[in-house]
Amino acid sequence: MKDIFDKYLPLERRRRELFGETRDLPFALTVERLLSPTRALVGGREILLFGTNNYLGLTFDPAAIEAGIRALREWGTGTTGSRIANGTYVLHRQLEQAFARFLDRGTAIVFTTGYQANLATISGLAGPRDVILVDADSHASIYDGCRLSGATVIRFRHNDPEDLDRRLSRLGEVEGSVLVVVEGLYSMLGDVAPLPELCAVVRRHGAWLLVDEAHSFGVYGARGRGLAEAQGVEREVHFVAGTFSKSLGAVGGFAASDHPRFELLRIAARPYMFTASPSPATMASVLAILERIGREPELRSRLWDNARRLHAGLAELGFTLGAPVSPVVAVVLPDERTAVRAWQRLLAEGVYVNLALPPGTPGRRSLLRASVSAAHEPEEIETALATFARIGRELDLVAPRP
Amino acid sequence: MASRQEILAAVIDIVRSHRPEAGEVGEASRFDEDLAVDSATAMDLVMEIEDRYDLDIPLNALADLRTVGDLADLVHRLLVERGA
Incomplete structure (x- = not known):
C-alpha cells in the first residue's frame, strides 16, 4: 500500500535540508512558561518575545482576566454548541453590539477564530456566480475563503491599484457581483494598503470592498479602528474583518458592515454556522479589552514609539528592512540558510522573532519578522537591538563595529 | 489571435526564464515532478503570461x-x- 504521506516527501526533504536533525525548529518551539506579554521560558531559559503579534500587550490585563474568570464560573468552560443551535449567549450579543459601536457599523458578527472570520465572510458574501479580486499577498485565510466561496478568483499585484483597475476593466459582463479583498497592514513585510487609491478604483467599477484589518485593528486610526480609519476611507469600505488574536489578546474574529442585509451571513456562511461558538471566557475578556482600547489611546502611542525605536535601531545597524515603520518590522536576509542560522542564533542569545521563508513570503524573500508590543520596555528593545547587532556582525550581515 | 503553437512557445520561454535550472522544458513537462515549480513560482509565471496576453487566468483554473x-x-x- 502506498503511504498516504508520500506526497509530502518534497516537504520532508526541504525541512531536513534547512534544519537538519536539530530540535530548534521554528514550528516546534515550545513555550514552557509565560512570564509576561514580552518574556517567556523556552528550553529552561528566559527569552525576549519579539514575534507574538501581541501589539497592545494586553494578554495579562487584570480586568480582562477577572472578566474571563467570572465568565468561566458563571457560564462554564465552553458553549458546546454552534451559534445557530444552543451556542448564542447574551455574551455573544453583547460583544457583537460592542464591536458595532466601536467600529461605528450597523452590524457586527463574531467568529470562533480569525481564520474563520475571513473564511465565513468571504464565502458568505461571494458565491459561484461572483468574481473575487484578491491582493496577491493576502493571508491564507483569505485564499481559503475565496476557494470555499466557489467564486471565480483573480489575483492582482500586491498594493497595485492600477493592476486592480486593469483587471476589473477586463472582466466585462459578470453574472453576479464583484468583491475586492485586501488587508490593512500586511503581516509579513509590515507594509500597508493604499486604501484611498484602491477605494477609488473599486468605486469606479461598482465593486464591493472587504478590508481585513487583522493586524491593523487597535494599531491604526485615532480610535484604533484600523487602517481605513487612519486613511479616512471607512465609509467606502463595505465590509471589515478582523481577529481577536492580535491587539485583542484572545482567540476569535469579527466582521462588520453597514449593509442592512449583513446578518444573512448567520444563515449562509458555513464557517459561522457549523462550528462551536467562541467560549464564554473569550467573549468576556475581549469585551474588557475592547473597552480598554477605547478609553486608552496611550496604548497606541506607546506601541508606535516602540515600533519607531526598533525600526530605526535596526536600520541604523545596516539591516535591510521590508517596509517603512510599522509594528511589524521585517529584516530581509540574503537567503534561506542565512535566515535560519540568524533565527537560531538570535534564539540562542535570548531573542525570539518569527522566521518566514519562501515560497510563502512576498517576493520569495527570507525574513526575520519582528513584531513590536506596547508592553515592550525600552530596555527590552535595546537588548534586542544589541543582540541583532552581535548576530548581524557574526554572520556578516552588517558592517563591523567602526 | 495567437495560435496554440505560438502560445505554447511563449509559455515554454516564460517557464524557462522562471526555472533556468530545470533543464529541458517541453509540452509534456510536468510542473511539479519535472520542473519543481512551487506555488510562488507558478503565480509569478502566471502573472507574466497574463501581462503578455492581456487576460486574467482565474486561480480556479490553475488547480x-x-x-x-x-x-x-x-x-x-x-x-x-x-x-x-
Whole structure:
C-alpha cells in the first residue's frame, strides 16, 4: 500500500535540508512558561518575545482576566454548541453590539477564530456566480475563503491599484457581483494598503470592498479602528474583518458592515454556522479589552514609539528592512540558510522573532519578522537591538563595529 | 489571435526564464515532478503570461493544470472565449 504521506516527501526533504536533525525548529518551539506579554521560558531559559503579534500587550490585563474568570464560573468552560443551535449567549450579543459601536457599523458578527472570520465572510458574501479580486499577498485565510466561496478568483499585484483597475476593466459582463479583498497592514513585510487609491478604483467599477484589518485593528486610526480609519476611507469600505488574536489578546474574529442585509451571513456562511461558538471566557475578556482600547489611546502611542525605536535601531545597524515603520518590522536576509542560522542564533542569545521563508513570503524573500508590543520596555528593545547587532556582525550581515 | 503553437512557445520561454535550472522544458513537462515549480513560482509565471496576453487566468483554473501543454491550452481557450 502506498503511504498516504508520500506526497509530502518534497516537504520532508526541504525541512531536513534547512534544519537538519536539530530540535530548534521554528514550528516546534515550545513555550514552557509565560512570564509576561514580552518574556517567556523556552528550553529552561528566559527569552525576549519579539514575534507574538501581541501589539497592545494586553494578554495579562487584570480586568480582562477577572472578566474571563467570572465568565468561566458563571457560564462554564465552553458553549458546546454552534451559534445557530444552543451556542448564542447574551455574551455573544453583547460583544457583537460592542464591536458595532466601536467600529461605528450597523452590524457586527463574531467568529470562533480569525481564520474563520475571513473564511465565513468571504464565502458568505461571494458565491459561484461572483468574481473575487484578491491582493496577491493576502493571508491564507483569505485564499481559503475565496476557494470555499466557489467564486471565480483573480489575483492582482500586491498594493497595485492600477493592476486592480486593469483587471476589473477586463472582466466585462459578470453574472453576479464583484468583491475586492485586501488587508490593512500586511503581516509579513509590515507594509500597508493604499486604501484611498484602491477605494477609488473599486468605486469606479461598482465593486464591493472587504478590508481585513487583522493586524491593523487597535494599531491604526485615532480610535484604533484600523487602517481605513487612519486613511479616512471607512465609509467606502463595505465590509471589515478582523481577529481577536492580535491587539485583542484572545482567540476569535469579527466582521462588520453597514449593509442592512449583513446578518444573512448567520444563515449562509458555513464557517459561522457549523462550528462551536467562541467560549464564554473569550467573549468576556475581549469585551474588557475592547473597552480598554477605547478609553486608552496611550496604548497606541506607546506601541508606535516602540515600533519607531526598533525600526530605526535596526536600520541604523545596516539591516535591510521590508517596509517603512510599522509594528511589524521585517529584516530581509540574503537567503534561506542565512535566515535560519540568524533565527537560531538570535534564539540562542535570548531573542525570539518569527522566521518566514519562501515560497510563502512576498517576493520569495527570507525574513526575520519582528513584531513590536506596547508592553515592550525600552530596555527590552535595546537588548534586542544589541543582540541583532552581535548576530548581524557574526554572520556578516552588517558592517563591523567602526 | 495567437495560435496554440505560438502560445505554447511563449509559455515554454516564460517557464524557462522562471526555472533556468530545470533543464529541458517541453509540452509534456510536468510542473511539479519535472520542473519543481512551487506555488510562488507558478503565480509569478502566471502573472507574466497574463501581462503578455492581456487576460486574467482565474486561480480556479490553475488547480487542474499538470503540464506546460495544459497551461498553453488554457490560455488558448481563454483567448478564444474572449474572441480576441
